[in-house]
Amino acid sequence: MSTLPTTLPAWLALIESRHAVTEINMGLDRVRAVKERMALAFSCPVIMVAGTNGKGSTCAMLESILLRAGYKVGLYIKPHFLDFNERARVNGDLASDEALVASFNVVEAARGDTMLTYFEFTTLAIMHLMANSGLDVAILEVGLGGRLDAVNVIDADVSIVTSVDIDHTDYLGDNREQIGYEKAGIFRSGKPAICSDPVPPKSLIDYAEGIGADLWLMGRDFNYSGDKQQWNYGGRSQRRNSLAYPSLRGANQLLNASAVLAALEALKLELPVGAQEVRTGLVTVELPGRFQVLPGRPTVILDVAHNPHAASALNQNLGNMGYHPYTFAVFGSMHDKDIDGVIKAMSEHVDHWCLATLPSPRSASGSELAAKVQLIQEDRPERTVNIFDDPAQAFANAMSRASENDRIVVFGSFLTVAGVMAARKSALH
Structure with a gap:
C-alpha cells in the first residue's frame, strides 16, 4: 500500500490520474456501496437542487437566507472557478484543505477496491465533511441530470428542479421529456418535490405522482407577482410581501427565488425563517460567474x-x-x-x-x-x-x-x- 497524499493538490492530482479516461460513469451502485461502508448520513434537513440552469443561483439564495436566519448551513456547489475548496462551504466559509484531506482519507479507506470517478470520490468526501460539521441544514447541488448523479445516494428532505432544457444530450437524452425524467430522479415519496420550471415536462409530473412525492408546481402551488420596486411570493399557506429583488441579476431570478421560498415554506416547522431574514438574504446573495x-x-x-x-x-x-x-x-x-x-x-x-x-x-x-x-x-x-x-x-x-x-x-x-x-x-x- 503506497502512502496517501497529505495535501489537497496532491490528493486531487491522484484522483484525476486514476480516471483519466472515464470522466463520467453513470450508475449509483458503486457510490452507494462506498457510502454504506462510510456510514454516511445527515442528521439535519437536506435540500437537493437539480436543473439545467438556475441551480447555482437557487443554492446561493437558500444559503444566504438560512445564514441570515442564524442556521449553520452547509453548501455543496460546483464546479469551482479557482480553488477546489469553493465546492464546499460550511457556515459561509470555504472548507479548509485539512478538513477536505481528512474526508478524502475516509473515502479512500472505505473504497477498498471499488473504483470511483473524480466526481464520485469528491462528492462522497464533501458530503462526509458536511455530515460531520454539526449542520442545521445541508444544501446539495446535483451535477449532471439527477437520477444517476452521485449526490442522489442521499435522500433529500426537499428536492428542487429549477429548469428543464436541452443539455448533456450524450447522457440525459435529446428532448425535455427524457431530461425531465432524469431530473425528477431526485424526488422522494412523501417528500416535497418543487419544480420552478413554468412549463414542466409531463415526465417529471408523472414520475413525482408515480412515487407519491408531494409535488409543488409553479403557478399551481406557488407563484410570484411584482412591480419595478418589489415582488411578492404566494405559496400554499404562506405569503411573503414587499420583498426586495435578489441581488443576482437576470430574467429568471424570480422563478429561482420563488422555488427557494417554496422550499422554506415546506420546511417552516424544522427551519423557521422570518420576513426580514428573507429580505436581507435576497439582497446580499452573491454568486460568481452568473451574470x-x-x-x-x-x-x-x-x-x-x-x-x-x-x-x-x-x-x-x-x-x-x-x-x-x-x-x-x-x-x-x-x-x-x-x-x-x-x-x-x-x-x-x-x-x-x-x-x-x-x-x-x-x-x-x-x-x-x-x-x-x-x-x-x-x-x-x-x-x-x-x-x-x-x-x-x-x-x-x-x-x-x-x-x-x-x-x-x-x-x-x-x-x-x-x-x-x-x-x-x-x-x-
Missing part, C-alpha cells in the same frame, strides 16, 4: 451560459443593460454543446468575437467556433472574429480594443470564465 458585472470600465460581464436556454437569458439581460456602443464576446465551449444554438442566441448583441480554445480535451477549438460564427452572423459588416489559444489571451485582446463605454461579455464554459478570473487575479497581484 456577474465587474466594477470598472469597460463593463465586464461574466456568465457561465453554455447552452441555448442560458444564452438566451444572458442575451435578454444584455438587452436590459442600457446602451453600449460595442459588445465584445470572449467565448469558449466544449464541443459536445449546442454551440450553434448558443451563438444564435447571442448574435443580436455581439459585435466582436474573441474565441478561445479551452484547456480540456473536450474543448471546441477557436477555429471551429469561428467557422460557426461566420455562418450564423454573416449580416454584420463591421463584425470581427479573432481566435486565441486560451481565454486569458482572448480577454486581453478584448480589453485592449474596447473603449471605456463598451462592454465585454465573457461566457460559455466554466473554463472560459475561470480562465479570465485567473488572469484578472494574477494581474492584480
Whole structure:
C-alpha cells in the first residue's frame, strides 16, 4: 500500500490520474456501496437542487437566507472557478484543505477496491465533511441530470428542479421529456418535490405522482407577482410581501427565488425563517460567474451560459443593460454543446468575437467556433472574429480594443470564465 497524499493538490492530482479516461460513469451502485461502508448520513434537513440552469443561483439564495436566519448551513456547489475548496462551504466559509484531506482519507479507506470517478470520490468526501460539521441544514447541488448523479445516494428532505432544457444530450437524452425524467430522479415519496420550471415536462409530473412525492408546481402551488420596486411570493399557506429583488441579476431570478421560498415554506416547522431574514438574504446573495458585472470600465460581464436556454437569458439581460456602443464576446465551449444554438442566441448583441480554445480535451477549438460564427452572423459588416489559444489571451485582446463605454461579455464554459478570473487575479497581484 503506497502512502496517501497529505495535501489537497496532491490528493486531487491522484484522483484525476486514476480516471483519466472515464470522466463520467453513470450508475449509483458503486457510490452507494462506498457510502454504506462510510456510514454516511445527515442528521439535519437536506435540500437537493437539480436543473439545467438556475441551480447555482437557487443554492446561493437558500444559503444566504438560512445564514441570515442564524442556521449553520452547509453548501455543496460546483464546479469551482479557482480553488477546489469553493465546492464546499460550511457556515459561509470555504472548507479548509485539512478538513477536505481528512474526508478524502475516509473515502479512500472505505473504497477498498471499488473504483470511483473524480466526481464520485469528491462528492462522497464533501458530503462526509458536511455530515460531520454539526449542520442545521445541508444544501446539495446535483451535477449532471439527477437520477444517476452521485449526490442522489442521499435522500433529500426537499428536492428542487429549477429548469428543464436541452443539455448533456450524450447522457440525459435529446428532448425535455427524457431530461425531465432524469431530473425528477431526485424526488422522494412523501417528500416535497418543487419544480420552478413554468412549463414542466409531463415526465417529471408523472414520475413525482408515480412515487407519491408531494409535488409543488409553479403557478399551481406557488407563484410570484411584482412591480419595478418589489415582488411578492404566494405559496400554499404562506405569503411573503414587499420583498426586495435578489441581488443576482437576470430574467429568471424570480422563478429561482420563488422555488427557494417554496422550499422554506415546506420546511417552516424544522427551519423557521422570518420576513426580514428573507429580505436581507435576497439582497446580499452573491454568486460568481452568473451574470456577474465587474466594477470598472469597460463593463465586464461574466456568465457561465453554455447552452441555448442560458444564452438566451444572458442575451435578454444584455438587452436590459442600457446602451453600449460595442459588445465584445470572449467565448469558449466544449464541443459536445449546442454551440450553434448558443451563438444564435447571442448574435443580436455581439459585435466582436474573441474565441478561445479551452484547456480540456473536450474543448471546441477557436477555429471551429469561428467557422460557426461566420455562418450564423454573416449580416454584420463591421463584425470581427479573432481566435486565441486560451481565454486569458482572448480577454486581453478584448480589453485592449474596447473603449471605456463598451462592454465585454465573457461566457460559455466554466473554463472560459475561470480562465479570465485567473488572469484578472494574477494581474492584480
